[in-house]
Amino acid sequence: MQMTKNQTKNKRIASDMLKNILSKYSMVFIFIALLLLFQYLTGGIIFRPLNVTNLILQNAYVLVLALGMLLVVLLGNVDLSVGSVVAFVGAVAGKLMVDMNWNPYIVIPLALIIGGIIGIWNGYWIAYLGIPSFVVTLGGLLMFRGLTQIILGGKTLAPFPEEFQFISSGYFPSLNPGGFHLLSVILGAVITIITIFMLISSRKTKEKNLYEVESMGMFITKMILTIALIMGVTWVLAQYRGYPFVLVILAFLTMIFSFVTKKTTIGRRIYATGGNRKAAQLSGVNTKSLEFWIFVNMGVMSALAGLVLASRLNASTPQAGEGFELDALAAVYIGGASTSGGIGTVLGTIIGALIMGLLNNGMSIMGVGVDWQSAIKGLILIFAVVFDVWNRKRKLKA
Amino acid sequence: MAKYILEMDDIVKTFSGVKALDGVDLKVEEGEIHALVGENGAGKSTLMNVLSGVYPHGEYTGDIVFKGETCEFKRLSDSEKKGIVIIHQELALVQFLSVSENIFLGNEQSTKGVIDWGLSNKKAKALLDKVGLKINPQILVAEISVAQQQLVEIAKAMSKEVKLLILDEPTAALNDNDSENLLKLLKEFQKQGITSIIISHKLNEVIDIADKVTIIRDGKTVETLTKDNISEDRIIKGMVGRELTNRFPKRDVEIGETIFEVKNWDVYDETFRDKKKLKNINFHIKKGEVIGIAGLMGAGRTELALSIFGQSFGSKITGEMYKNGNLLKIKSIPEAISNGIAYLSEDRKSAGLNLIQSIRENISIASLDKISKNNIINYGKETKIVEEFREKLNIKSSGISQEVSSLSGGNQQKVAIGKWLLSDPDILFLDEPTRGVDVGAKYEIYSVINEIAAEGKAVCVISSELPEILGMCDRIYAMSEGIFTGEVKNENVTQEELMELMTMNIKEGVS
Ligand SMILES: Nc1ncnc2c1ncn2[C@@H]1O[C@H](COP(=O)(O)OP(=O)(O)OP(=O)(O)O)[C@@H](O)[C@H]1O
Ligand SMILES: [Mg+2]
Numbered sequence: 087m088q089m090t091k092n093q094t095k096n097k098r099i100a101s102d103m104l105k106n107i108l109s110k111y112s113m114v115f116i117f118i119a120l121l122l123l124f125q126y127l128t129g130g131i132i133f134r135p136l137n138v139t140n141l142i143l144q145n146a147y148v149l150v151l152a153l154g155m156l157l158v159v160l161l162g163n164v165d166l167s168v169g170s171v172v173a174f175v176g177a178v179a180g181k182l183m184v185d186m187n188w189n190p191y192i193v194i195p196l197a198l199i200i201g202g203i204i205g206i207w208n209g210y211w212i213a214y215l216g217i218p219s220f221v222v223t224l225g226g227l228l229m230f231r232g233l234t235q236i237i238l239g240g241k242t243l244a245p246f247p248e249e250f251q252f253i254s255s256g257y258f259p260s261l262n263p264g265g266f267h268l269l270s271v272i273l274g275a276v277i278t279i280i281t282i283f284m285l286i287s288s289r290k291t292k293e294k295n296l297y298e299v300e301s302m303g304m305f306i307t308k309m310i311l312t313i314a315l316i317m318g319v320t321w322v323l324a325q326y327r328g329y330p331f332v333l334v335i336l337a338f339l340t341m342i343f344s345f346v347t348k349k350t351t352i353g354r355r356i357y358a359t360g361g362n363r364k365a366a367q368l369s370g371v372n373t374k375s376l377e378f379w380i381f382v383n384m385g386v387m388s389a390l391a392g393l394v395l396a397s398r399l400n401a402s403t404p405q406a407g408e409g410f411e412l413d414a415l416a417a418v419y420i421g422g423a424s425t426s427g428g429i430g431t432v433l434g435t436i437i438g439a440l441i442m443g444l445l446n447n448g449m450s451i452m453g454v455g456v457d458w459q460s461a462i463k464g465l466i467l468i469f470a471v472v473f474d475v476w477n478r479k480r481k482l483k484a
Numbered sequence: 485m486a487k488y489i490l491e492m493d494d495i496v497k498t499f500s501g502v503k504a505l506d507g508v509d510l511k512v513e514e515g516e517i518h519a520l521v522g523e524n525g526a527g528k529s530t531l532m533n534v535l536s537g538v539y540p541h542g543e544y545t546g547d548i549v550f551k552g553e554t555c556e557f558k559r560l561s562d563s564e565k566k567g568i569v570i571i572h573q574e575l576a577l578v579q580f581l582s583v584s585e586n587i588f589l590g591n592e593q594s595t596k597g598v599i600d601w602g603l604s605n606k607k608a609k610a611l612l613d614k615v616g617l618k619i620n621p622q623i624l625v626a627e628i629s630v631a632q633q634q635l636v637e638i639a640k641a642m643s644k645e646v647k648l649l650i651l652d653e654p655t656a657a658l659n660d661n662d663s664e665n666l667l668k669l670l671k672e673f674q675k676q677g678i679t680s681i682i683i684s685h686k687l688n689e690v691i692d693i694a695d696k697v698t699i700i701r702d703g704k705t706v707e708t709l710t711k712d713n714i715s716e717d718r719i720i721k722g723m724v725g726r727e728l729t730n731r732f733p734k735r736d737v738e739i740g741e742t743i744f745e746v747k748n749w750d751v752y753d754e755t756f757r758d759k760k761k762l763k764n765i766n767f768h769i770k771k772g773e774v775i776g777i778a779g780l781m782g783a784g785r786t787e788l789a790l791s792i793f794g795q796s797f798g799s800k801i802t803g804e805m806y807k808n809g810n811l812l813k814i815k816s817i818p819e820a821i822s823n824g825i826a827y828l829s830e831d832r833k834s835a836g837l838n839l840i841q842s843i844r845e846n847i848s849i850a851s852l853d854k855i856s857k858n859n860i861i862n863y864g865k866e867t868k869i870v871e872e873f874r875e876k877l878n879i880k881s882s883g884i885s886q887e888v889s890s891l892s893g894g895n896q897q898k899v900a901i902g903k904w905l906l907s908d909p910d911i912l913f914l915d916e917p918t919r920g921v922d923v924g925a926k927y928e929i930y931s932v933i934n935e936i937a938a939e940g941k942a943v944c945v946i947s948s949e950l951p952e953i954l955g956m957c958d959r960i961y962a963m964s965e966g967i968f969t970g971e972v973k974n975e976n977v978t979q980e981e982l983m984e985l986m987t988m989n990i991k992e993g994v995s
Contacts, residue, residue, distance in 0.1 A: 291863060294864065294867075295863045295864065295866070295867040296867055296871065296883055296884055296885060297885050298883075298885050349860055349861055350856075350859045350860055350861060351852040351853075351856050351859045351860075351861060352859060354845065354848075354849065354852060354861065355849075355852070357838075357841060357845065358838050358841070358845065358849050361838035361839070361840045361841055362834075362835075362837065362838040362839065364834060364835045365829075365834075365835055365836055365837055365838055366838070366849070367796070367817060368793075368796065368817065368827065368829055368835055368836070369817075369849045369850040369903065370817050370818045370820075370821040370849075370850050371818075371849070372816070372818060428838070428840050428841075429840060
């Protein structure tokens with residue numbers, strides 16, 4: 087009697103644990119499933135070195151925007167203007183470099199500053215006058231798209247100077263020209279070692295600081311998957327032209343954002359404000375200035391994405407960046423952020439961005455039309471949010 | 485043999501491995517008022533959530549028999565169909581809907597799918613009459629007081645066919661008068677044949693109203709007392725597991741010079757900017773002193789504290805504020821905090837805590853500079869400090885990583901207090917510091933207040949519970965409609981005299 091009671095109890099605990107793992111890492115499973123699905127549907131094209139390189143180059147903007155958007159969403163806001171800002175900054179950069187022959191080394195910082203000013207514009211209305219972010223940035227979406235067309239006069243500006251093209255078409259040099267990209271492989275190995283070290287040390291700090299840590303088995307699985315991803319990508323890239331330069335930008339940004347959200351008081355304040363704004367204010371958090379700077383940051387990130395895109399296309403076009411705001415928001419929500427603020431991580435956002443990038447790339451290879459692509463991405467976004475809501479309700483009860 | 489309307493037998497409920505209920509029995513007779521008491525985190529709310537189907541059958545073990553029928557509720561609406569209605573600890577009204585919309589939320593009065601507003605309002609009016617609330621059913625919930633909201637919740641419950649009414653700490657946020665009215669209402673309902681279960685930490689109420697009292701401790705039933713052997717001491721002993729001879733710990737502190745002083749403090753309303761909310765307030769606190777501000781709901785006590793705390797309430801604030809004789813010019817909350825002022829909010833859910841984060845983040849948020857260097861958080865230090873406060877305040881939890889939303893109400897309150905203790909203030913405003921806190925824990929909180937005073941700091945307690953004010957404060961300011969109506973030394977005043985001061989001046993009001 088006692089025995090059976092214990093057995094059912096054990097079963098219960100095991101099934102609870104499985105459910106937990108499934109819900110916590112659900113997006114990782116979905117990512118892997120999508121990889122396998124596209125591998126099958128595209129007949130293996132998706133894993134070819136040239137394609138993996140393209141996937142990274144074409145979708146770098148998603149991650150850049152999504153990281154900025156994560157902070158925006160953590161405060162319970164949205165920024166719908168990023169796609170138009172991408173186009174606007176690209177247009178200004180094009181005008182200066184193509185029509186007026188300005189030096190890229192001046193134009194690049196200038197473009198980022200312009201992005202910051204746009205952020206100041208958005209942030210001021212939202213943070214200090216309390217206008218809903220949806221309204222302000224919807225206005226921005228229309229306004230900057232219009233300004234882009236005015237600057238470009240409906241034309242496309244091209245080509246850019248070589249230095250500028252390097253952003254999106256530069257690679258790490260190969261040590262043995264023509265052959266295998268040894269330097270990238272060495273870099274990959276170094277990154278792998280650093281990653282292993284960081285994962286272990288972060289687990290140790292967590293344990294020491296009374297955080298709940300996942301089981302050892304789970305931890306090792308996680309580590310193996312991460313290492314496999316890094317080494318796999320490195321291996322494939324090395325067969326083509328090695329690590330593209332944008333990867334450096336992406337890695338750098340990821341590290342900064344991850345550090346800020348996890349280890350700094352700014353991160354604490356962001357989560358506190360997103361979770362309960364009133365309580366954060368009464369605890370001495372200057373929520374207005376926080377909100378303001380988050381929009382300034384979003385502006386700079388949009389400008390950066392604008393530069394990356396312009397460099398990639400090697401042109402400034404009036405339609406650049408259309409729908410990017412939704413890609414970025416989708417990445418953030420798919421990555422587990424909550425629409426009401428206070429919940430979301432950089433790691434989740436990276437996975438969300440990977441899923442969006444994979445969808446973009448995979449469907450393009452399969453020749454899925456833009457119409458269907460957009461329909462499918464929309465559907466996935468809705469599922470991600472529904473899943474999040476359902477999951478939170480379940481957690482509240484358990 | 486009495487007839488039981490409800491029998492709960494050997495209820496066990498675990499949260500991720502931790503037992504919140506560990507074999508609770510509860511038997512309630514038809515037509516009685518049954519009180520459920522126990523320490524914070526004992527499992528009272530959890531037990532009621534099991535009963536009402538918030539935790540569906542299958543997530544707990546044990547039997548529920550209601551009106552002779554074994555029940556396996558899958559959701560809240562299942563129990564409502566049987567006539568079991570619960571009013572939760574944290575009110576669940578929608579602030580920006582009208583009273584009548586709230587009453588009929590999910591149960592809209594409609595003809596052919598179109599809401600019949602006339603009918604809704606008429607029915608709402610009748611229900612409000614029943615609970616003795618004279619307000620227009622069309623005004624927004626946000627505009628009425630907490631006591632009135634509580635009555636709206638009850639009216640909402642009455643709109644259903646109630647057989648068993650469950651009230652989880654209905655009077656926690658109410659002052660004595662409002663509480664009394666609410667309890668009278670329960671008696672009224674009893675005459676109409678409605679059985680009620682009431683959870684409360686206000687033991688005098690429990691004794692007044694309950695026919696039976698069931699005590700739970702650590703998820704187990706200790707005993708059920710019947711009318712003749714209900715006594716405060718017996719209840720406390722059952723709850724805490726030992727006798728508690730004194731309700732208020734002794735304080736033996738040398739009172740020093742004035743550390744904080746407010747002069748000619750005038751504050752206008754935030755939205756109606758020509759309406760004066762606080763008029764010519766003058767008070768001071770000495771080193772080592774605990775002062776109290778006594779007043780009815782709406783007297784402006786919270787507004788006063790907020791206006792001092794970085795001008796977080798009000799407009800056109802004039803007057804001076806001195807700390808140790810130096811004029812303070814404080815315009816924001818961060819400035820207030822760095823000048824050593826702290827304010828514990830009366831409403832922990834909406835203004836005190838970030839429920840979706842853990843104990844750690846909540847306790848450290850107001851003292852981030854203490855646990856960081858160059859804005860980088862020192863996790864080791866944070867862990868140590870927060871863990872210290874968790875132990876000191878005796879916060880019942882699985883660890884500092886437990887999410888605050890999953891703590892019991894009283895333990896959430898302790899987290900909010902811990903946040904301000906960590907900030908190590910010189911002047912501490914405590915707005916309803918023991919709301920929803922059990923007797924034992926109240927004693928612990930009072931002891932902490934005494935410790936702060938002993939360190940030579942100044943404490944100001946705002947409370948609707950007069951016994952608390954009288955038990956804790958050296959000096960008391962009475963407040964009515966935005967004006968201080970009196971200042972008395974504790975030893976020279978009775979509860980009645982204080983009440984008189986608190987209700988004075990009401991006709992004149994603030995001009
Ligand atoms: N969702 C949850 N997840 C984990 N633990 C929980 C959850 N809900 C409640 N608990 C735990 O169950 C225990 C009982 O909580 P409960 O809210 O029933 O206490 P209570 O008797 O109502 O206390 P109070 O008087 O403070 O309201 C507490 O230790 C609490 O931390
Ligand atoms: Mg409770």
